[in-house]
Amino acid sequence: MRQIKFINSNWLYRAEFKEEYINGNINENDFTKVDIPHTNIELPYNYFDEREYQFISCYAKRLNLDSNNKGKKIYVDFEGVMLACDVYLNGNHITSHKGGYTPFSADITDFIKYDEENILVVKVDSTERKDIPPYGNVVDYLTYGGIYREVSLRIVDQTHINNIYTRTYNCLEESKKLEVDVEINNCGNDDKFNVSVQLLDNENVLYSVEKELEINKDMSINTLQIDDIKGLELWDLDNPKLYSVKVELRKDNEVIDSYSDRIGFRDAKFTTEGFYLNGKLTKIVGLNRHQSYPYVGYAMPERVQKKDVEILKYDLGLNLVRTSHYPQSRHFLDRCDEVGILVFEEIPGWQHIGDLDWQALAIKDVEDMIKRDYNRPSVILWGVRINESQDNHDFYTRTNKLARELDPVRQTGGVRYIHKSEFLEDVFTLNDFAHNGGERVFITQKEATGLDYKVPYLVTESNGHMYPTKSFDHEAKAVEHAHRHLRVINEVLGSEEISGTISWCAFDYNTHSCFGSGDKICYHGVMDMFRNKKYAAYSYASQKDCKDGIVLEAITEACRGERDGGGIIPFSILTNCDYVKIYKDGEYINEYHPDRNTYKNLEHPPINVYHILSSDLNLPVSDEDKNAIRNFVINKVKTGNLVDLTPEDYNFFGQIAARANITVPMILGVVYKLAGGWGEKENMLTIEGYINGEAVISKTIGELRWRSGIEVIPDDTVLSIDKTSYDATRVVVKIVDSLGNPLKFNNEFVEVEIDGPAKVMGPSKFGLVAGTSAFWIRTIGEAGEVKIKVKGMYFESEAKIDII
Structure with a gap:
């Protein structure tokens, strides 16, 4: 019978390679003990030299097999080594592998010494070699380096x-x-x-x-x-x-x-009428995901990989993820199978197509990807085209042919940005970046395909680099970022020719110097690199059914000095509640409902707040005139002209003033103050969300607040040493105000102290970003209680994790 032994602990690592290492001539004092998954070098969060990880390194592992295994076949199975490698056992070359995203096996049967020590050596080339996909030209992501996925020993019969x-x-x-x-x-x-x-x-x-x-x-x-x-x-x-x-x-x-x-038994098919899952027309709403993390690049274990799926499914409410732009961790895909999120999986690449040898490797990637993930019910589409590449009839005829031969059930897609590109796949998949903030969100299918007939059609990227947004950006930009994602969702839900949209992208990611914001980061995500939400994340989360979690997020700081021209209105509330009620400084203002005129297709449109005027207005005018003033403010705020009054506007106020025997400046002074403008004391707003007439959630925002403390929140409070590799979890750190909200413009320095059998992955001292950050801790092979203390400049806080 087969035996599977994971061999992820106690490897020897050195950030260089010498030929003498092949024969096991290894002085352990010159090496570092590491565990797999492992990155060849930890990188800073940003502003690093991308060449830092591009070198050749050495991994070594001592293996002992007893003579009971004689007559068996023995393999070392590698799940992912970046970017190329050579495997040796006891000085013998076993195999070479090119490509960092697909698994491979080394048959070591003929070179094992039983009942004595064997030396397994892996020469890892993490340089960006032009002969291996995705390289050959510029690439908008980093591939990092090392043996970054698990390794196991497989012992089987002949x-x-x-x-x-x-x-x-x-x-x-x-x-x-x-x-x-x-x-x-x-x-x-x-x-x-x-x-x-x-x-x-x-x-x-x-x-x-x-x-x-x-x-x-x-x-x-x-x-x-x-x-x-x-x-x-x-x-x-x-x-x-x-x-x-x-x-x-x-x-x-x-x-x-x-x-x-x-x-899983399921029927999944793209048609000219849309995507059908088990016979039901299902609109796809998803995001693209890079598998990278701060500091450690690709090297994260099972629990952390699975957590990303839970974020996409449960926090954001998505139904599909695209594995841009390569096959991703089996643990990530396992969780997609388990929780019910669809997957569009594609081969490695980014725009560039190399020579015939390069293409042969890409075709092998198609084979390896399909064979690895063949049985997954979550995978509904094979991506057999290099992302955003030019047409290449012969090459893409071969990739499609191979995919269909290997898997006659699933359809193929090929992500392009070229309009009227040759259509060889089953589904025309296009990156559509038409939306620039104006009324047009997508081009038509005919513009995209150039065909006079409908085809299965899916938008695979939008937004992203069209509007990069940092978590600490000015409020107006962060709000527009959220609305751009809302417009994309709204448009696709109302379209009869688009199966769905997979916007760019879920998380910020490190990139090369020719992309991003000059600091090696593309701020394209609806969440930052630490998986903390930007406003745009709530564009998706607010579309969840309330039974899957109630969402109520006012996408504003509610501080008049953050707005161009002052004031705190208008602002939007992203929620899956039926409606909200707002109280200003404890006084009831009004009931507000979703904007179904602008967002006709959303299940839960945003609620736009155009006034915070109390019913009394503190003016000695009639109720009819109070309503007239309130409607005037709403209409003016909608057009952005509350402070730019016309002669007709002054005449309107003059008539009210004459009837009440008061002055126009008196009316205007009250209006500007009560609308949240200059000259009033601190505004404090309490927002209550209602479902079926009952208040179910409440949140307070506003200007009268101050730093109150540090929150330290682990994703998991129990980790395990009974894993195929080390276990790890994220710990979120927030500086919060007296209302419990993160302080967006706080970037103070914090320090992490660990007491117990765990260690921090990456630096233990770092600055917060938009008042929030996170770090990951991992097990070190021992059970026990771990106390995590986070010290800020003014506060400190603790959390506990049990390792069992």
């Missing part, structure tokens, strides 16, 4: 299962079908074996089939089928039901190998 590929059919019918290709590697002689396939729900066998097969030497594919499957639940966004397929290989009634994977 004849063993290499992989399985499952396909489900007739998912919308009562009687379903399961087809399983079993890829068997026979390193012995031709022989007969029994192969069985079981469909399980948890540990319960639902259906099974078995065949005796002649297994030829070398690699072969053997197909088994289960018909008339009934009574199953479909994998869906709200009910991501997973089953297991278990394949066993027997010889003389003895199980010599067993292989399992999870699957």
Whole structure:
């Protein structure tokens, strides 16, 4: 039977490579002990030299295998090494691999010394080699370096299962079908074996089939089928039901190998009418994701990878993620399967297409990507075109052909920004950056395709570099950023020719010098690099059903000095409540409802506040004139002209003043003050959100506030040492005001102290960004309680995590 042993602890690492290391001539004093995932160098948050990670390094691991394993096949399985590598065992070259985003195996069987120490050495080339995708020209992201995904030892019989590929059919019918290709590697002689396939729900066998097969030497594919499957639940966004397929290989009634994977029964198809999931027309609303993190680049373990999925699904309410621009961690995709979020997965690349050898590597990426993630119900579309590249008929004919041969069920897409590009895929996928703040949000499908007929069509990027926004930007920019994302969502929900939109992007990310803001960061995310929300994140979160979490966020600092021209109105509230009530300094002002005229297609349009005038107005005028003044203010604020009055406006106020025997300046003074302008004491607003007539949430914002303390909030309060690698979690740090809100313009310095069996990933001293930041801590192989203390300039706070 197979054995899988994860070998992620206690590697030796050196940031250079010498030929003498191949033969195991390694002085441990010259090396550092590291655990996998590992980045070849920790980088600063920003303003670093991107060449810092572009070097050749050495990893070494001591392996001990006893003679009980003789006669077995033994592989070292690498999940991701950036960007190229050579693997050696005991001085023997085992294999080379080019490309950092797909797994590969090193067969070390013939070079093992049993019952004594073996030295596994990996030469890792993290230079940006032009012969390997995505490189060859400029690339708008960093690839970092190192053995940044897990490594395992696989011990199997001479004849063993290499992989399985499952396909489900007739998912919308009562009687379903399961087809399983079993890829068997026979390193012995031709022989007969029994192969069985079981469909399980948890540990319960639902259906099974078995065949005796002649297994030829070398690699072969053997197909088994289960018909008339009934009574199953479909994998869906709200009910991501997973089953297991278990394949066993027997010889003389003895199980010599067993292989399992999870699957889901679901029907997913892009059509000219839109995207259908299980027969239901489903609008796609998603974001693109880079798999990078501050300081450690790509090197994050399982829990942190999965947390990103939970952010996208639960915090933002998305139903799809695009793995821009490469296959991402299996842990990330595992969680997509588990929670019900769709995936558009694509091969590595960015605009550039290299020579024929380069293209051959890209075609291999297509194969490796599909084979790795074949069984995932979350993956609905294979991206077989280099992101934003020029047309290349021969190359893309080959990538599409291979994808369809490997997977006859899923469709292909190819992300382009060129209009009227050659359409070889099943779905025309376009990066559409037409929206620049004006009325036009997307181009038409015909403009995009140049075709006189409709095709399956998906917008794969928008916004992003068109309006980069930092978490600490001026309020007006942050607000416009949020509204641009709202317009994109609104437009796609109302479109009959677009299946959905995947905006750019979820998180800020490090990039090369020719992109970003000059500090090696693209501030294109709706969240920052630490996964903290900008206003635009609430454009998505507010569209959630309230049963999935109530959202109420006024996207304003409510401070008149932050606004051009002063005042605090107008402002928007992003919420999934039915309506809100606002109180100013404790006095009820009004009830406010969503703007369904501007955002006709949103489930939860923003609520726009154009006045905060009390019903009394503190003026000795009639109720009719009070209503007239309030409506005047609302109309003027909507056009931005409250302080730019016309002669007709003065005449309007003059008539009211004459009727009440007061002066026009008296009316204007009250209006400007009560509308939140200059000359009034601090404005404090309490916003109550209502659902079905009941108050369900409340938030207070305004000017009368002060720094109150530090919040230290771990994503997880329990970590495990029983993992395939080290465990880790994020800890959010906020400087908050007396109302509990983060202080957006605070950037003070904080220091982290750890007491217990854990350590900080990255620096333990850093400045806050927009009053908020985060850091990650990881386990070090021991159980116990961890006390985390964060000290600021004026406050300190603690949190605890248990490691079990």
